Amino acid sequence: MIPFNKPYLTGKETEYITDAVASGKISGNGKYTQKCQKFFEEKFGFIKCLLTTSCTDALEMAAILIDIKEGDEVIMPSYTFVSTANAFVLRGAKIVFADSMQNHPNMDTSKLESLITPKTKAIVPVHYAGVACEMDTIMDLAQKHNLYVVEDAAQAIDSYYTGKDGVKRALGSIGHLAAFSFHETKNIISGEGGMLAINDEQFIQRAEIIWEKGTNRSAFFRGEVDKYGWVDIGSSFLPSEVIAAFLWAQLENLEEIQKVRTQHWDNYFKQLRSWAEEQQIGLPQVPEYATNNGHMFYLICKNIEQRTALIDKLRKQDIHPVFHYISLHSSPFYAEKHDGRDLTETDRFTDTLVRLPLFYELNPETVTKQIIS
Template identity: 65%
Template sequence: MIPFNKPYITGLELAYIEDAVASGKLSGNGKYTRLAQSFFEEKYQIKKTLLTTSCTDALEMAAILIGIEHGDEVIIPSYTFVSTANAFVLRGAKIVFADSRTDHPGMDESTLKALITDKTKAIVPVHYAGVACDMDMIMELAEAHNLFVIEDAAQAIDSFYTSKSGKRYPLGSIGHLATFSFHETKNISSGEGGLLAINDEQFVSRAEIIWEKGTNRASFFRGEINKYGWVDIGSSFLPSEITAAFLWAQLEHVAEIQHKRVQIWNQYDSNFKGKLDSSGIKTPTIPSYAENNGHMYYLVARDEVQRDYILKRIKESGILAVFHYLSLHKSEFFHECHDGRELPFADLFSQRLIRLPFYMELTLAQVDHISQTLLDIVSEYEH
């Protein structure tokens, strides 16, 4: 069976973990935490970064930092993982869902203005599949209505956005805050893990306090104060040095990993382009302002019946492909809270999207095998 995902190991993870153990500093915010954070700040032009135990935790920190309170409204896409919504629901926010684009699962930026009310506090664009949302449009809306923008860049490490002025920005460096994931399904992994990116100076000091359980402990260890105490709300968002050591082994190889993943993506795309048109299956669209970071390769089936048939038959052929998110506005938890608006394109992607196997060790020969197997199944279905 060709799996859907297989975590990549560079070979240095255990050595760095052993070094962390030998250092006697295991609880976090040590050598490897600082190395990982500095990597993001320097390579991706981010003012301040903090490693977290998950992207979910980073989103929860962001919700605290922007002061989400009961009754505030936060606009997010319906087609996203539940963590994007949960972080704000936990602080009492009302979630207002945006539909997907017609050509891509990401949020339809053209619909956002109509969703803004006097209670709206933030927009949370999700860079689905590592493909940028139209950040010029979103940041202009945010500025006009005095809103915060939190980029959910869980899938978007080493992906970029080109602004209308022609400047190229790393995703996660544009919004007031941003979050990344290092879950085992992501390009760069520590098993579980995340990172909060802070691009607005006003959040830097408080973020570190929230990160350290509401204390000014980090300032104490830097010698900036002579004692530390409880000064704000917070939680145990800081990961261990063992997690950070594993992550550092991955970050050192980001160029190699990204090169291979983009190569896999391009091979899939070459294998399918122009060969699925008659079946009604669509290949991914990447807007002109966005770049591809090789996070995933997906197809969009003609309908749910065709999608389910392909998934069943390809699994029988020894290949594990999967569908992806179910629209959050129709979820068991939230559907009664939704305002009743139809979100047809979020539902379309929920019913039709197919994610193909994608991981660092996937060979191009395996990509060709998967591609041909799927093309044969589609032909069989059509006849």
């Protein structure tokens, strides 16, 4: 059987977890938490990083930090996972969904300004498949209309955007805030896990308080205050050292993992290109301003019938592709709250996109042979 995903273990995970347990500090914000956070800050240029128990938690922290209130509007793609929207809905926001581009599930930035109203508070670009949204336009609009930008970089570790100034920046380092995922389906994993990246210094102090259940506990342990207490809203967003220790073993092998995954992606593309042209099936597109981090390989079928037939064919061979997402604007929870605009491209991707298995130990040729046969 070839599963859709198989978590890759480097061999050091249990060693570091044992070390964390033996240290007597396993509740969080210990040695491994700090090592991971420093790694991200130094490698990718984030001003401050805070590990969380999930990307969902990081997004919820972002919504609190930018002070989302009842009636605020937040612009985001409809073609995304429910956590992107939930984090802001929980604070009372109205979600204004943007359509996807014609050639990529990322939001169509050429149509964003028409969605901005006096109630708009933030734009949340989602870097689908680890491929950058067109961030210059988004940041220019944010500056023009005094909006916050929260990057949903759940799939975008070690991926980059080159702007009109020619500078190459890590995804997650461009917006005011960003959220990453280390779920077991991602390139770098900790089972469950995530991270908030902070790129605007005004948020650093409050983020740490929200992270620690609304207390200034971290400042107390650094000797900055003589006692700690409840000073703001917050929750238990801080992960245990066990999660951080697992993540550290992965981060030590980031370059090797990325090398193998991008090789798999390239092999898929080369082996399927001719077949896809014959079948009128689309392959993933990576714009000139973006890089490919090998997070996922997908196909865009002509219609839902073709996709269903392809999935059925592969599953009969014990190969397990998946499709997603169901457009959020047409979901049972939000359909009546949506403003009624047709999101044609989003609906097309909902009906036609299928993800192929992609994990470290995969041999892509075993999948492509069955697709082409």
